[in-house]
Amino acid sequence: MTAVVNAPIAQSTSRVRPNEIWRIVRLHAVNPSVFFGVPWIILGAAWIVSIVIAMIIGGAGAPEDDIREGMRYSWAVLSPQWYLIVVGVQAVAYTFSFALGFGATRRDFWLGTAVMFVFVSIEMAAAIATLVQLEQLTDGWGVGASMFDSLWYGQQGWLVDFYATFALQLLVLFIGAAITTVYMRWRIRGMLILTLSAIVLVLGLIALATFTESWPQIFGWLGSIGIVGIFSLILGLAAVFALAGFLVIRRATPR
Amino acid sequence: MTPTVVRVDGLTKRYGSFTALDRVTFDLEENRIYGLLGRNGAGKTTIMQLLTGQLFPSDGEIEVFGRTPAEHADVLRRMCFIAESQRYPEDFTAAHVLKAAPWFFENWDAAFAERLVADFRLPLKRRIKKLSRGQLSAVGVIVGLASRAPLTFFDEPYLGLDAVARHIFYDRLLEDYAEHPRTVVLSTHLIDEVANLLEHVILIDQGRILLDRDAEEVRGTASTVAGPRATVEQFVADRPVIGREALGGLASVTIDGRLDQADRVRAAELGLELAPVSLQQLIVHLTGTDLAGSTEQEAAA
Numbered sequence: 001m002t003a004v005v006n007a008p009i010a011q012s013t014s015r016v017r018p019n020e021i022w023r024i025v026r027l028h029a030v031n032p033s034v035f036f037g038v039p040w041i042i043l044g045a046a047w048i049v050s051i052v053i054a055m056i057i058g059g060a061g062a063p064e065d066d067i068r069e070g071m072r073y074s075w076a077v078l079s080p081q082w083y084l085i086v087v088g089v090q091a092v093a094y095t096f097s098f099a100l101g102f103g104a105t106r107r108d109f110w111l112g113t114a115v116m117f118v119f120v121s122i123e124m125a126a127a128i129a130t131l132v133q134l135e136q137l138t139d140g141w142g143v144g145a146s147m148f149d150s151l152w153y154g155q156q157g158w159l160v161d162f163y164a165t166f167a168l169q170l171l172v173l174f175i176g177a178a179i180t181t182v183y184m185r186w187r188i189r190g191m192l193i194l195t196l197s198a199i200v201l202v203l204g205l206i207a208l209a210t211f212t213e214s215w216p217q218i219f220g221w222l223g224s225i226g227i228v229g230i231f232s233l234i235l236g237l238a239a240v241f242a243l244a245g246f247l248v249i250r251r252a253t254p255r
Numbered sequence: 256m257t258p259t260v261v262r263v264d265g266l267t268k269r270y271g272s273f274t275a276l277d278r279v280t281f282d283l284e285e286n287r288i289y290g291l292l293g294r295n296g297a298g299k300t301t302i303m304q305l306l307t308g309q310l311f312p313s314d315g316e317i318e319v320f321g322r323t324p325a326e327h328a329d330v331l332r333r334m335c336f337i338a339e340s341q342r343y344p345e346d347f348t349a350a351h352v353l354k355a356a357p358w359f360f361e362n363w364d365a366a367f368a369e370r371l372v373a374d375f376r377l378p379l380k381r382r383i384k385k386l387s388r389g390q391l392s393a394v395g396v397i398v399g400l401a402s403r404a405p406l407t408f409f410d411e412p413y414l415g416l417d418a419v420a421r422h423i424f425y426d427r428l429l430e431d432y433a434e435h436p437r438t439v440v441l442s443t444h445l446i447d448e449v450a451n452l453l454e455h456v457i458l459i460d461q462g463r464i465l466l467d468r469d470a471e472e473v474r475g476t477a478s479t480v481a482g483p484r485a486t487v488e489q490f491v492a493d494r495p496v497i498g499r500e501a502l503g504g505l506a507s508v509t510i511d512g513r514l515d516q517a518d519r520v521r522a523a524e525l526g527l528e529l530a531p532v533s534l535q536q537l538i539v540h541l542t543g544t545d546l547a548g549s550t551e552q553e554a555a556a
Contacts, residue, residue, distance in 0.1 A: 020328055023358040030351045031344065090345045097342040100309050102359040103331040103404075250326070253310050255342060 024112020039080035054145035064144035071146035088176020097254035121169035129161035167235035178245030184252035265315035335404035337395035368401035388415030498540035
């Protein structure tokens with residue numbers, strides 16, 4: 001008669017498997033340019049463009065203070081974010097299928113991916129917050145450029161800049177990854193339903209705020225919670241996407 | 256007593272109204288080489304994806320190493336399955352695959368992998384996207400062999416491989432299997448290429464199992480009887496016929512079941528010719544004739 005081989009795995013493995021999770025982090029980093037190279041190439045290119053623009057305006061005789069004030073509304077500091085949404089998408093669309101082929105569980109894959117996202121966010125946040133300080137110290141890299149010291153940056157010190165970038169970075173990565181889990185689980189039909197629901201939800205909220213004439217209160221409230229408050233909301237939203245992605249990916253299937 | 260590593264009972268996979276697998280039942284025993292044979296779209300890859308927990312069954316039971324495979328790390332770590340249409344992370348090269356492999360396969364043999372890379376002349380630094388079909392198959396074959404997973408799947412390993420590479424795969428698999436026994440499941444529609452490798456054959460067509468038998472037994476089971484039509488028909492009258500061809504007054508009929516000495520003597524007396532049926536021919540008879548043409552074309556390519 002035959003017997004099922006089950007003796008060696010009679011004792012179930014622990015639910016927390018640091019090694020299994022860590023190897024997913026390493027898998028994401030095996031080609032480091034994806035997470036750590038390309039974002040800096042994009043940011044570097046945006047930096048060169050900003051410097052050149054500042055030099056052109058400066059060369060035309062505009063006072064440095066005006067240049068810096070005008071460039072505060074430049075979005076150059078956010079340039080890598082579009083790419084990082086794609087990285088979030090690809091992490092699930094490609095690396096997920098590969099990790100399953102190599103015998104990873106969906107759970108370990110998502111946890112490892114989340115750890116990777118946290119690492120990337122810390123790295124981006126620390127670097128950008130430091131570059132804001134450097135830009136302020138060097139008076140805009142000597143030419144009055146204001147690429148990093150722009151938008152909400154450079155107003156409340158290194159720690160707030162770090163926190164804001166960290167929260168935004170996590171949100172961007174988890175949005176890309178979590179939305180892709182919907183595709184991996186329900187394919188095109190899921191994506192259509194998700195897109196339509198998102199549009200209906202956003203339009204509904206806009207209509208609600210408009211008809212109740214509550215826009216001034218909303219902006220007033222956002223103003224009152226300040227930069228830290230707003231980015232705490234963003235961090236909370238990132239956590240929602242992280243949790244949703246975890247729930248959806250548990251039954252997702254590779255293409 | 257041979258331990259069973261896989262037990263599948265009534266396994267069904269439906270996609271909407273399409274039934275990819277229909278109440279499939281089979282066992283896989285430890286340390287044997289299985290051929291999962293069938294035409295394109297028969298359900299071979301679906302079975303392997305279900306066994307490795309990549310898909311969830313619509314109905315039925317799967318036990319791999321005594322447990323449901325999906326989301327069980329202790330089961331999954333003992334398997335290796337590189338799908339024929341495997342997706343790789345963006346901008347991955349074969350070098351990246353081989354670097355990551357030891358983190359996932361505890362029995363990984365890096366030296367063996369290196370030797371296989373040289374054997375197959377696989378370019379390590381070229382992006383996977385840019386590899387030819389044969390080189391892509393080589394990546395899967397190298398990972399499958401060097402992982403030495405207790406349950407290893409090869410999904411259409413011959414796709415695009417040239418004759419030399421096919422021979423290398425054949426040799427290396429048998430060599431390594433002799434030294435490190437494991438359960439191997441090889442899915443293919445290029446049957447003649449692997450026929451001598453297989454110890455057991457599971458033939459699947461349109462989501463159902465047509466045949467689940469020892470390969471040695473399968474080779475002996477069918478025979479072709481050829482001769483004048485009336486005589487042939489008389490000889491095969493009460494036997495299970497699985498194929499019939501006729502040309503003018505001549506007929507060639509393939510029958511399932513072993514012929515004993517008395518049968519052979521009688522056939523000789525009647526002036527009939529008996530010929531053994533190869534695994535591929537038998538499978539063509541069982542699953543339809545289109546297979547023969549498509550197989551030859553692809554083998555030649």
